[in-house]
Amino acid sequence: MSTTRRKLTTIFSADVQGYSRLMAADEEGTLATLKKYRDAMGRLIEAHSGRVVNTWGDGLIAEFPSVVESVRAAIDVQNELAEYNAGRSADERMLFRIGINLGDVIVEGDDIYGDGVNIAARLEASAPPGGIVISNTVYDQVRNKMAVGFDFLGQLSVKNIDEAVPSYAVRIGDAPVTNPEPKETRTEWGRQPVPTAPPARGSVAANLARSPAISRTMAIIGFVAAIPVAVNLLSWQGEFWARWPLFGFAMLAGLIWARTNRLVDPILAILGVAGLGVIAVNLLSWSGEFWAAWPLLGISVAAGLRWITGPGRRRQAR
Numbered sequence: 071m072s073t074t075r076r077k078l079t080t081i082f083s084a085d086v087q088g089y090s091r092l093m094a095a096d097e098e099g100t101l102a103t104l105k106k107y108r109d110a111m112g113r114l115i116e117a118h119s120g121r122v123v124n125t126w127g128d129g130l131i132a133e134f135p136s137v138v139e140s141v142r143a144a145i146d147v148q149n150e151l152a153e154y155n156a157g158r159s160a161d162e163r164m165l166f167r168i169g170i171n172l173g174d175v176i177v178e179g180d181d182i183y184g185d186g187v188n189i190a191a192r193l194e195a196s197a198p199p200g201g202i203v204i205s206n207t208v209y210d211q212v213r214n215k216m217a218v219g220f221d222f223l224g225q226l227s228v229k230n231i232d233e234a235v236p237s238y239a240v241r242i243g244d245a246p247v248t249n250p251e252p253k254e255t256r257t258e259w260g261r262q263p264v265p266t267a268p269p270a271r272g273s274v275a276a277n278l279a280r281s282p283a284i285s286r287t288m289a290i291i292g293f294v295a296a297i298p299v300a301v302n303l304l305s306w307q308g309e310f311w312a313r314w315p316l317f318g319f320a321m322l323a324g325l326i327w328a329r330t331n332r333l334v335d336p337i338l339a340i341l342g343v344a345g346l347g348v349i350a351v352n353l354l355s356w357s358g359e360f361w362a363a364w365p366l367l368g369i370s371v372a373a374g375l376r377w378i379t380g381p382g383r384r385r386q387a388r
Contacts, residue, residue: 075177080140080208081190082120084111084147084168085129087199092164103164104128107154111147111166118143123182131190133182137172137211141240144168144202145218148242152200165200169193171235172207185228189235192228196237206236217335218242288323295319313354321347341373 086092092100108130112122115132118139123131134140147168155163171193173186189205197203204212209220219241225234295316302312324346328339345366352362 076174077177078172078174079182079186080134080137080170080172081175081182081187082115082132082134082140082144082168082170083129083187083190083194084132084166085127085194087165087167089128092162095161099162100164107151107164107166110150110154114146114150115143118146123180131182131187133175137208138215140170141202141204141208141212141216141218144170145240145242148200148202167194167197167199168202169195169197169204170202170208171205172211173205185231189228189231192226192235193237196223196226197239200242202240202242204238204240206238209236209238217337219336287326291319291323291326317347317350317354320350335376337376338373341369341376345369 086104089100092103108125111130115122115134118134119136120132120134120140120143123133125131132140132143134143147166151164151166155165158164169190169192171186171190173184173189175182175184175186193203193205203223204220213220220238221241223237223239226237227234298312298315302310321343324343325340328343329336348362348365348369352360
């Protein structure tokens with residue numbers, strides 16, 4: 071006889087984008103591919119101390135005692151499945167969407183139920199094909215423990231839950247984020263599905279315009295920075311005081327780039343911008359001494375420690 075209890079756990083929800091289309095084109099081939107991919111997913115979940123709770127159709131639910139390991143498992147899954155898909159045509163690729171939530175669940179035997187599972191399923195429905203979306207409860211636990219980037223997608227509405235759930239996309243390499251197809255998601259594990267609302271403006275769709283938005287921001291900063299220069303030159307009295315406003319705007323632009331770049335760990339990028347800022351202040355207020363050497367030493371030590379001990383660095387590089 072099963073017992074009912076509650077616990078806090080990390081829920082991992084995954085399913086295939088466009089599964090009905092794949093089945094219509096080739097039922098036997100799609101089922102064989104699904105088994106291969108899901109076996110790989112189960113192996114990687116177990117390797118990260120997770121447990122597959124259940125599977126249905128093209129979907130899978132797993133749980134993890136560690137929030138960090140759940141995200142690492144999701145990244146490894148998407149990387150390995152991307153290798154499997156590399157040899158397939160675009161129409162034959164099987165792309166999974168993954169949603170991860172840390173929440174309280176009801177446990178009955180080997181199954182889990184409740185809002186914690188519902189939120190993970192809703193996040194998965196909002197993920198792009200081949201992508202990962204996490205809740206703010208997951209983000210708070212992993213943001214300083216993994217050398218991967220995160221993009222804020224906005225507030226995600228979940229049926230039967232009063233407050234919207236802030237969600238984040240996990241950056242996997244340089245793969246572009248694309249709009250997910252509308253799909254059905256379960257209001258509760260194993261119960262009747264309900265229609266998923268279309269992606270809200272400012273969520274995944276906003277992430278599509280991320281690069282143009284950053285470019286516009288940089289252009290605005292450049293335009294505003296030109297104003298004190300013009301004022302300084304038009305009222306010239308022998309001193310270029312506009313160098314300090316220019317420095318401030320340059321630091322702002324550098325920090326925006328550091329937080330949004332896809333090339334290096336954002337923390338390392340921020341430390342690099344801070345180091346350049348210290349050098350700039352020293353040169354702009356030069357009095358014959360390079361005092362910036364000492365703060366640069368401290369910043370270099372911090373950057374070195376981040377590079378050596380940053381969790382997930384090797385997984386990201388794979």
